[in-house]
Amino acid sequence: MTQQTKKNKGLALVQVLLLVAMLSILLLLMTANTQQQQKQVIALQAQLDQHFRLYSTGNDMLYSLLTHSWNRSAQASASGSAILQSAANESGGVNAWHEHWNFYASSFSLNDYSARITNLNSLVSIQSPGRPMVLLLKHLGYAEAEAISLANQVPTPFATTSSFGPMQLPSEQSQQEDFLPLQHTHELSLLPGWDKELMQRVAPYVTTYSSGFVNEAYLPNTMLEMMVSKSQADIIRLMRAEGTFNSIQFEAVTEMLENELRRFFVGPDFRIEVWHNSSPYFVRVLEVRLLPYQPTAVEFRYQGWGY
């Protein structure tokens, strides 16, 4: 009788333990499943939040650009007006408008975010490439002959010469009847002699805009040697780093003056890139034409993520 009692006790304990274990496993599985779903929702929410914040930061920048005189010192430089020049000096020129902002494709900080503004008229237009495209290709390491051969493949509205001599006025050039402009950077990779790798190397320095003039004053830091000597490029980079650079300084350093094909105005076409400091590969990109006080103040040419 005593033995049977002991057996019963043991059996009951094992059964209870088994049931408790099964229930625990079931509960654990349910908890794990719920936690996984919760994590997914939180991750999605964080991603959406980041999207919205980047979107807002980009829009804030546009608002700032529309409500500040970002081309004041450039105007002073262009017109030589004493009033405008003094106004530019008082405000410290373009670079003093916002302490860290610049327009030559160097990134600057905006609290937890970073941004980069590129003045599109300083880039090489793939719609009328000519000599600047040769200089860009040489800057990227191609020999003169190869650079000319590659640049010759890019359709241009004006008849090109094999030597790509000094830039000619449009009136001095003959117009090409068969010309069809490239309208997308990717189209470069489909031209004879070009490939995707070369297109990707060239992409940061080219634009599909064609304003008809060149603005060397706001060339990205990495492109300066393309147009000016190394010593001049170093001086310009130093001034930019110190925040003292403007178009007047550029004219003084390079002795380049504005003419029909060369203007040192900032804008109105910009590429704006914004990213959070914790995720630099997730970038909001805007390409816009800003025309303050015009009926259409902002003309979006491209809006997207990454580039």
Next chain:
Amino acid sequence: MNTIIAGSRALSSKNKAHGFTLVEVLLTMAILSMLMLTATYAYNYITQNWKRNQQLYELELAQYKSATLVYRAVADTQPKLVKGAAIESALGTASSNGFYFLGRDNGFTAYTNSAVQDPAYPAVYRLFREQSENGQFSLIYEEAMLNDVLLLRAQQNLPFSFRLTVATELNSLNFEYYGWASATVRMDAKSEAGMQLFTPEWFKQYDGMERAQHPLVVQVMIEDFLWPIPVLDLSSELLNRRLVGDE
């Protein structure tokens, strides 16, 4: 005898105090099994319900994603300058230039800078209505990505290998185009005195090659909902460079 009975009772009370009877264990097991069965059934039901909801959500999300991608691609529509058919004349063979756009009342074909399949590439797309057997319409998006071909001619053969259904079971679906009647009309829109003689109009059909212009707005009328697609007015920029010929 009395001693034996007393001893047996003592043993019996001891048993009762320290162990479970088989019936008790079976009862407990039965109750716990039922509880577990109920819990498992409830859990299964919740899980299946969750999965069903998740599938529905994923389906909705996929539809939303395709609609968003299509919306982005369509929003990036741009005038694309191309050559028309070659025309033979006494002076030789020439081809007129125009814009890659053909709009009808049942849909249109256009060029976008961001393909749905990969926004890094341009594409040619068709957005059109398709009628089902019950008479209702679907809004269909078809795309030919220009990742390995340059778009040069209006008559170029392109592989429309990508297809998305944007909306289904629509009672009405129509298309309209707002733009200039032609490049000539646009150039003559203002008189020398500055009077506005012509303005852009709404059209049921719009051929970018014939008119040498691209519509400024494409409007998709989905039942009572209007979906206007504004297009960047780059035609004039290109026209200014005398790129559109034979007007």
